[in-house]
Amino acid sequence: MSEDAVPLLHAEGLVKTHHGQGAPAHAVRGVDLTVRRGEFVAVTGPSGAGKSTLLHLLAGLQRPDAGHIRLDGARTEEYDEARWAVERRTRIGLVFQFFNLVSDLSVADNVELPALLAGTPARRARARRAELLAELGLDGKERNMPGELSGGEQQRVALARALVNQPDLLLADEPAGSLDSRGTREVTRLLTRFHARGQTIVLVTHDARLASAADRVISFFDGRIVDDAVLSAGPLRAPGASGVLRLRD
Ligand SMILES: Nc1ncnc2c1ncn2[C@@H]1O[C@H](COP(=O)(O)OP(=O)(O)OP(=O)(O)O)[C@@H](O)[C@H]1O
Numbered sequence: 001m002s003e004d005a006v007p008l009l010h011a012e013g014l015v016k017t018h019h020g021q022g023a024p025a026h027a028v029r030g031v032d033l034t035v036r037r038g039e040f041v042a043v044t045g046p047s048g049a050g051k052s053t054l055l056h057l058l059a060g061l062q063r064p065d066a067g068h069i070r071l072d073g074a075r076t077e078e079y080d081e082a083r084w085a086v087e088r089r090t091r092i093g094l095v096f097q098f099f100n101l102v103s104d105l106s107v108a109d110n111v112e113l114p115a116l117l118a119g120t121p122a123r124r125a126r127a128r129r130a131e132l133l134a135e136l137g138l139d140g141k142e143r144n145m146p147g148e149l150s151g152g153e154q155q156r157v158a159l160a161r162a163l164v165n166q167p168d169l170l171l172a173d174e175p176a177g178s179l180d181s182r183g184t185r186e187v188t189r190l191l192t193r194f195h196a197r198g199q200t201i202v203l204v205t206h207d208a209r210l211a212s213a214a215d216r217v218i219s220f221f222d223g224r225i226v227d228d229a230v231l232s233a234g235p236l237r238a239p240g241a242s243g244v245l246r247l248r249d
Helices: 051-058 081-090 107-117 122-135 151-163 181-196
Strands: 009-018 025-035 040-044 066-071 092-095 169-173 200-204 216-221 224-230
Touching: 009 051, 025 051, 025 224, 040 051, 040 181, 051 169, 051 200, 081 092, 092 151, 107 122, 107 151, 122 151, 151 169, 151 181, 181 200
Parallel strands: 040 200, 040 216, 092 169, 169 200
Antiparallel strands: 009 025, 009 066, 216 224
């Protein structure tokens, strides 16, 4: 069986309605989505279209009212909160608009923590942290606290944290949403680089430039996918390409 026979992510019939103070918000109204290993998928659409809700469903941060999600073929509807937490610690990396770093932990500790929680030996976690921070241009910032860094630097720390356990899937929700144009260019460049090495990415963004880094762009409107366009074959999808490059060492 080829590697592509089982997609990394397969969602079918996803529905999610939020019940807040006002009228119910039908955020996701029936979404089917398949993401293969190595794809870089951007989800774009107007404010309130339901993009973040979709990403939260894919990350197990919220549960669908209907439909199901398969992760590498596994039926996630059987997962409890603890199992989803393990998935997010090991196989799913998450990046958010406002970084969500632990403010009273150093940069180094923020990046190492998920590795240690996943059972990585301390020495290996340190080595992986050092490798990622160097790659992300954060050499010399290890002992800084997040509040001492610029927004762009904090987002790079968040990216390092999301990648420290070499997740199968990186989910990013408006990762440049609070950055200036330089920070946006930087995030675009880094996502492009990790994708070129085989990282599967699903990105939610308003930013057309960031979206154009993806090889597939999904337009979301009123809780539904209204367009799904493959922009390029992508570096791992070229005819004759064999296997998928992985970040794993
Ligand atoms: N926790 C919640 N409780 C109630 N309503 C919610 C909740 N989260 C989202 N919504 C509503 O669901 C709809 C979709 O929101 P969502 O944040 O998924 O959209 P979005 O496309 O990501 O928007 P934006 O680009 O502005 O972040 C909106 O009407 C929003 O107000």
